Amino acid sequence: MKRSENTDTPTFEPYDQPTGGWGSVKSLVEKSAQEGLLASSVWGTLARQNKPGGYQCVSCSWGKPAEPRAFEYCENGAKATLWEITPKRCDREFFARHRVSELLEWTDHDLEKQGRLTTPMKYDATLDQYVPIRWETAFREIAAELNDMDPESVVFYVSGRAALETSHMWQLFARIYGSNNLPDSSNMCHESTSVGLPESIGSPVGTVTLADFDACDMMFFFGHNTGTNAPRLLHWVQEARKRGAPVITFNPLKERGLMRFKSPQHPLEMLSPGEGTKMSSDYYQLKCGGDVAAMTGIAKAVFALDDAAREAGKPRVLDLDFIDTHCHGFEEFERFVRGSDWDEIERCSGLARGDLEHTGRVYSKAERVIANYGMGLTQHRHGIENVQMLCNLLLMRGMMGKEGAGISPIRGHSNVQGQRTVGITEKLDLIPHEKFEQFYDFTVPKEKGLDTVEACEGIIDGSVKGFVCLGGNFTRAVPETGLVEEAWRKMRLNVQISTKLNRNHLLAAQNTYILPCMGRLERDTQNGVDQFVSIEDSTACIHASLGTIEPASKEILSEPRIVVELAKATVADKSSVPWDEWLADYSKIRDAIERAYPDDFAGYNERFRTPGGFHRDIGASKREWRTQNGKANFLTPESFDVDPDIDTTSQDVLKLMTVRSNDQFNTTVYGYDDRLRGVDGTRMVILMNEADMKRLGLTNESRVDIETHADDGVTRRVEDYRVHAWDVPAGNCAGYYPELNALVPLWHHSRRAHVPAAKSVPIRLIKRSAA
Structure with missing residues (x-):
């Protein structure tokens, strides 16, 4: 895989300017020019971001005020919008020119930089290429594979971008099929x-x-x-x-x-x-x-x-x-x-x-x-x-x-918080399963499903044989990257519902499909009517979102349409869910959500377009403690020890924390500059305490390989990183996610929540010989 750099001579200069300010303005102008989006219409689009009657940002989930500012978007939120409405296209001609084995050598940045996916595709192993496939054929073939597999061996992953309406249908589809394997982005963060x-x-x-x-x-x-x-x-x-x-x-x-x-x-x-x-x-x-x-x-x-x-x-x-x-x-x-x-x-x-x-x-x-x-x-x-x-x-x-x-x-x-609100969870006790059974005449599987860490374990040991992915770049977002990517190709089915090309598409299983979908900014017209969707922000407020941009291709479908067509092809006669009725009018999906979750969604269709959204029924906000004992609980920790099962006393062991640059969002890398940290031209850098560098015989010119310090028989290593002195506590260091996920052991996670412990990874540095 190519290095994550865009220059042979990266620079490191202290950045002493405030956040925001002219630095943000300059960065947005540069990104707009790179995407060919300096036209005034782009700024008109941004003017609708996080506004009543507009669309909700596809980047972070921070709250949206009832009385928005003139520019109710940040630098990264604007970059996410530019990324989605780019005029660049990753079309059938692109796939005809490139073999998958070639594309595997590209960086994540360069893959997504090709633009929006336009055509449903299927991987042809004899050509080592993706070839076009008709939608009807793709749905039929995917359904046939699913119905020939054990539902417990199939994972239905969803990224944090999918709307509440899509997410609710997605979890119903998975459960009607027979699977509670519904991990999502929240498993990896909150x-x-x-x-x-x-x-x-x-x-x-x-x-x-x-x-x-x-x-x-x-x-x-x-x-x-x-x-x-x-x-x-x-x-x-x-x-x-x-x-x-x-x-x-x-x-x-x-x-x-x-x-x-x-x-x-x-x-x-x-x-x-x-x-x-x-x-x-x-x-x-x-x-x-x-x-x-x-x-x-x-x-x-x-x-x-x-x-x-x-x-x-x-x-x-x-x-x-x-x-x-x-x-x-x-x-x-x-x-x-x-x-x-x-x-x-x-x-x-x-x-x-x-x-x-x-x-x-x-x-x-x-x-x-x-x-x-x-x-x-x-x-x-x-x-x-x-x-x-x-x-x-x-x-x-x-x-x-x-x-x-x-x-x-x-x-x-x-919308990762909102997805949990409407049923995206592997835990049966977090959904109104008895209501689902009563409403839709099917039996919800009673076994706990797989979360993200458990899904990765299943991929590695071979028990997970199918992966249907609604957005995201799963293999890059998870820990233990090397083992997961190696095992991924052994699965029977890999379905990727996506807006852009990423590395997950290139890890071809026996049957692999790319299903291109609309983004949130695009006009979603069903039954002749433009449809609203809704999202939940970090403050538990529900907001309407309306896309108005013309879709990137006449061939792409909305996420709700893809979910409905997959469900109809796979489980059409296994429930009484009115898939076509819901697809024709998304307000009926919202009615169904309100029916299942009446406390949180009372008056859903009447309230969700209210400026500022409407607030969910959060008992603790009113000093109503919905705990087992009806009280707010002081819960005492066992100790201060962050890594109780790893010996980090050795003088050459450092604790790594992974971080994001201000030129990325989650696994999407917009560029190789981290302006707010003064890093320009590379992501292959390890930020270290200067005293640690001296102690280990390193300088700002040193190049190192990085290995995980763990005695479990697995070698986890990334190569040829630049060392740079940084203001970080002694014994600690930092580097960029997702590249350094390769160093995070799968078992190194929160002991009950299974969140990867990516903020304290024990590592060693191996100095490379001068070229």
Whole structure:
């Protein structure tokens, strides 16, 4: 495979400009020119992004305000739109010119750069090429293969982009067929949230809305690169900072978005010579995986402040009324915190006691606190404990279920949270299966299905024989890349429903199909009527989305149409689902979702086009705790140890955290520049602490191979990476996802949630000889 570089001489220059500002504007103009999209109509399209009556961004899932700004999109959201509406086409002529074995040598960036897929294709092994196939033939052949296979051996994966309507039909199709194997993007990022929050507060999602951000007087950020992964959130952070609210950030890397920001929404701010708004009042670079220790230190400081207040006869720091009325498990949690040793807290977190005590003092004075977090908390062996410890910190002071306060897991992909809401899950207890059986006259399989890690295990051991993929680039997004890609070709069936070419298409199974679909921005007309779809954002609000761009090809079909045609071909006589009726009018799919989930979707069709969307029924937002004991639970961690089953004491072992550049979204790489980190022209770089470099005999000119430090008989290795000194805690290093997924063992995941522990991977560096 070609190297992920676009120059022989990559450069590394400190980037000291604010996030946003002219850097974002320049980047968008350059990307528009590269796609041949400088026409004014493109900017008219962007003007509809995240607006009432417009389309919802296909990039991040951050909230969409009822009163949008003039430009309600960020740099990465605009790049995602440009990526989708590109005039470039990956058509039948392209596939006629290239063999699959040749395309396997291309980079991920170059594959997707070919443009939109236009024609249904089938792989011909005798030619080593994809050849066109009629839609009817493809549906018939895929159905025949599926009906000749054990349903438990087939996986129905869905990426986070698919709309609620599509997702609901997709899971019904899979279950009618006989499979609960419904992994999705959430398995790889926020499953630690989906497992951890219900145990703590009885909700699988966050408790805050955009209105709470307007009212808060303090924010925490743990493990989230907001400037790259949810840039529109920076507007709310900036507004909070301007009204004097402290923002305290914990992250191993200093990320520009939570350091300085200039809003492109404000011309005077853009034209001013200053550095923009200081976004974090305090920024602490803790060790990879040091979060539980750091939060324990903050809690310990809060207990000490509460002790002092009680002795002085002053108002208590703890919210005892809230704890007594609403919580369970506080006494055990208090014993754990008070019994924790400050030396151990400092050693495991990498932070000084004074800094954590300062944080406790700031927190103790605030009245309305929001705690934001990302995959820096969830992608660890103890990801669930990280999430629950952050809940503990909020519960201590009653910062849950009141205006301006609560927990805010920042989801990544645009509708991955919503897909879980309407049934995309491998867990039977998370769906109204009895209703499905009653409504549609079929029997839901009762066995737990495969999640992402378990699907990969099945691919490797051969028990998974078919993979039907609604979007995404599965093999690049998952850990253990080498073993998964090798085993993928041994499967019987590989179906890819996609907008663009990616590496997953090139790993040909015995029967492999590419089914090109419309994107969210494109006009979806069914039965002569333009159809709306809907998505859920990170704040659990449901929004309408209407595409108006002409489809990339007359041959492509909408995602709902493809799902319906596959279902009709495969399970037509196995249920009473009115597939054709739903396809002709998507509002009837929404009626069916409301029927199955009446609490969350009451008045769905009447409400989903409301500016700002409508909020789901989140009990914890109202201090209704839908846990087994009816209380919000303090859940005490076992220890601070991030990797309990790996020896990382050796001096030459580093902990790797994978990161994204600001020129990518998930596995989609828009270019080779990471402007906010000053990396230009390469993704083949390992960012290291300078003291570690000296200790290991490395310089900025060194080239290294990287191997996983694990004694399990599997060699995991990537080659010829550049070393570069970076401001990262000693013993830690960083490099780009998804290329470094090859180093993440499949078993190295959250112990109950199975989220790949990509934020703390033990590795060794092997210095290469000079050429």
